Amino acid sequence: MINDGHLVISLDFELHWGVFDVRTVKSYEVNLLQVRPVITRLLELADAYDIKLTFSTVGFLFAENKEELKKYLPKNKPTYKNQKLSPYPLLDSIADTESEDPFHYAKSVVDQIKNNGKHEIGTHTFSHYYCHELGQTVEQFEDDLKSAIAIAKSMDISLESIVFPRNMINTDDLCDEPYLNVCYNNGIKSFRGKKKAYMYNVHATKFYHNWYIFKLLRITDAYFNVSGLNTYKVEKFYQKNKILNLPASILLRKHSSLLSFIEPLKTKRIKRGMKYAARHNEMFHIWFHPHNFGTHTDKNFKNLEMIFKHYKELNKKYGFKSETMTGLTNKMISKH
Structure with missing residues (x-):
């Protein structure tokens, strides 16, 4: 059966740079030290099931040492x-x-x-840049992005997709359009957008009296269908000479001892979304952080392997395909 349905999996690869403002190295050391073995295991498992991954990587991590890192620092740092x-x-x-x-x-x-050759290395900006924070400018963001592109180029890596740190992008906000234009003008073809559900489109920098309600709804949504299946006809997002939005479908949350009694509901929800996408020629986009697998690692990988096994079933029955963000974007471009 011919099918245009796709599975996309993007990983926010950031180490301590992604959490330094909320956690010290010491307080998160176990998870951070496990990132290397977790990524090795991710690559092995993905290859076993013919899954393609997109590693959206903070530019700082490309540096071999501090001297090299300082060589690529932007002149205009975020204020x-x-x-x-x-x-x-x-x-x-x-x-x-x-x-x-x-x-x-x-x-x-x-x-x-890179040497594995089957997966994509995208960007998570150079410095884990926050586009919605007060004080920073579009010009500073562009300098940050150019630094990420330059340090990746030094390793013969071309950055063509982006995941905005803390998902600070809103396609319905005209203030965010200049950031997307900067990306496109610098060779970035696609980005991971937010779900359309309101609970995912609240700006973290704004004050909400009931912010905890949105957090609770997001956690609940991982186990129960609160926001919908969030599958997408990618064709509807394509615009010529514009960066392509590949919106998130669901965050694969880490195993929780507290919520272990409903753990099966998490994978069941994801598999239901994948099946719908496969049957209706749509995209299902899963994301998570490698450091989330740093504790309860075996249980997290057990969940992931169930998802990968389900992908193989859908691939065989419906022709459902796994693609990197750029791989899927290039398919859309080739159609037009």
């Missing part, structure tokens, strides 16, 4: 109103090499993904 969100002051305290500091460098891991 966040809340300076605690800027990673640049942290550079003075990190060690000089990956062997000394596996929390802030990962060139060997980037090499491992």
Whole structure:
């Protein structure tokens, strides 16, 4: 059966740079140290099931040492109103090499993904840049993106997709359009957009009296169908000479001991969405962070393998295909 349905899996690869403003290395050390074995295992499992992964990688991680990292720092750094969100002051305290500091460098891991040859390395910006934070500018974002592109190019890697840190992008907000245009003008073809559901489109930088309700709804949505199946006709998002939105369908949340009694509902929800996408020629886009698998690793991989097994069944029955973000984008471009 001919089918235009696709599974996309994007991973936010960031190490400590993704959480430095909320966690110290010491408080999150176990998860961070497990990222390397987790990625090795992810590659092996994905290859076993013919799954293609997109590793959206923070540019800082491409550096072999501090000297190389400083070589690529942008001149115009983000001037966040809340300076605690800027990673640049942290550079003075990190060690000089990956062997000394596996929390802030990962060139060997980037090499491992690249040499595998079956997966994509995209960008998670250079410095884990926050586009919705007060004080920063579009010009600073462009300088950050150019640094990410340059350091990746030094490793013969061409960045063509982006995942915005903390998913700070809103396609319905005219203020975000310049950021998307910057991406497209610098060779980025696609991005992972947010779900349309309101609970996912609340700006984190704005104050909401009932913010905890949105957080609770998002957690509930991982197990129960609160926001819908969130499958997409990618064709509807395509616009010539525009960056392509490949919206998220669901976050694969880490195993929770507290919620272990409803754990089967999580994979069941994902498999239902995948099947719908396969039957209706649509895309289903799963995302998560490798460091989320740092604890309860075997249980997290058990869930993931159930998802991968289901993909193989859908591939055989409906022709459902696994693609990287750029692989799917190129398919859309070739159609037009």
